[in-house]
Amino acid sequence: MANMRIVLCCLLILRVTSAVPSIIDIKKGIVPFEGCEGTAYPPKEPDTVPTYTINLDDSPFDRWNHIMKDKKTQMHDLIADVRSLMKILMGEKVFNIINSSLPKLAETLPSPFYEEMHSISSATDLPLSEVTLYNIFYEVFTLCTSIVAQDKHGRMYHGRNLDFGLFMGWDLKNHTWRVAELLKPLVIHLDWQRANKTVFQSVNYAGFVGVLTGVKKDKFTFSLDERFGFNGGFVGLLEWILFHDHKQQWVGFFSREVLERAQSYEEAKDLLSKKRLLAPVYFILGGVNAGEGCIITRDRENFNILSLGSRKSGSGSWFLVETNYDHWKNPPFFDDRRTPAIKCMMEGGQEEATEKLLYNVLSTKPVFNKLTTYTSLMQAGDGKINTWLRNCPDPCWPW
Template sequence: MFSALLLLSLVLCTSCFYPPVVNISLDDPPEVRWAPLLKVFDVTDLNKAAAEVIDSTVPKWVHHALAPVVVALDKYIPSPYAGEIRGMASHFGATLSDIIILNFAYEISAFCTSIVAQDTSGHVYHGRNLDYPHDVLRNLTINIIFLKNGEVAYRGTSFAGYVGLWTGQSPNKFTVSGDQRVAGVRGGEGVVITRDRQGPADIWPLDPLNGRWYRVETNFDHWLPPPSRDHRRDIANKALNATGQENINIDTLFQVLSVYPVCNGMTVYTTTMSAAFPDNYTSVIRPQGCHWTDSIV
């Protein structure tokens, strides 16, 4: 069954599309470096979408609680992010508190499935689905290329108005996806890091010599069973086993990430990447998510 689903998953993304690309120069001052967003997005549409995310995600009391942060932004938010947030507010024509709240809103209710896998030649691949309960985020998803001295320093996929990265790649160094999933460029350089407020609480590396050539992480500690309603981890494991280490690559990893419910109705975008092959970084927006009926067409 899973072999058939993996073959059919190529059909799932016929409606997918690539997010717009924005170049951000790290040589520019933080307050102005996000101005290129305005070449891609209409300010009115951005503000309307941002308001939808904020109103449906952040409790009203948070707005009042942020008052001291607005007054002393640099005290609470380190450089260069404080300057970038100021600049974002200026570009959007929004209040500083709204941009801060928007960044918090993006942090509150995101979900994901992240997979790191190694093939039989020692190449490491990394993929992720980002799930979020707001359809409007599909219209805010962007690929960002960060430039330093005219060269690509790193790239990633994020949402307009957010000054960090959910998904990113430093060419020929490492890849990372939200919730601290990391992959490197050499065999064995893949690990799931579970963190608490003090630092790493668990390190779960690849162990290909003992047959553990992939790791799947969702939103629950990997050493505990997920809730009975969440089957993403189990289905992803079965799909990877059906694929086999000898067949894992960027394309087959995308197929695994396309199988329901690994990809589901809340999936905003899917990214596949490999730090050793930085030109293969690919993110696609899934305009309607994925559904079980899609997988059995």
């Protein structure tokens, strides 16, 4: 199975390098890290995103109708571009084989996710296969930066950049990734309610039924960062399809279930640590009380927890930083967002551990880059989550 993963990765790399400019071409005009951003906060009001309510008492076939009515055009634009790119990356014959198998894959997904995707397909007039592809894409294609910090009074803050669309259509004229730009109009806040009361809140791309960023008031904050590995999402996906191994958890769907179910930071940490997953991942949690912050490094079976105050790599005594690399390893030279983030957190200091500091750190290049679709700031104590769309001006790192 590991050999199959290597072959798939090699084929993907070959396809990708024929579809986008060389890394040298992309990086023309880019400057190295020159210092910490100090003036990005407060964000501009027009960059905020709209809020919708998801009523969990409604039928799964109806929950998304009002949202997809508003976002139908934007989702069509995104899916059309992704369809074209995937045909280039995979080859049209391979894409058609995979695409034709996705409706059957959707039928094997747990409830209510299959029903919700079916309703999104109906509301948008998109094939169920393409709605399914859109929903499972995040198992293997997401980059991110997450920060949890504690101020001198023990108040917890959680911030994150969601970066998406690497190698997915570089626009030479505008110096942007096409898929990242098409995702931005789909970014929304969701207020998940039951009996007219908020259960939790999240930031989603409209039509994506899992959760990558969320907060549960008086309980915990949550973000998810991709973790690379040979035994990754492609292998889990093949096991699901070929061997009918349906006991593993889809990461985005499982995250939503934890936000619905868990009633404390400790319960969320326990649930996220022990379930068998379809893909490796980093779960980042913040709590309500001082000291409640951790990075849960997951492969599909096992876990490692780095807690606030450990003073290990990727952390200080009062903050944690996670990008997309294990905290016990150095990040690669071509994608080191961790070092600037840590440097800027230390430069700001715990005395200034506020939303302002986190937003400015998340606005420091290359932590902030051409893939960054949104920045969110969360606080569990008051259940607050604020999100802003991002556009990184040149000169800016491509990732």
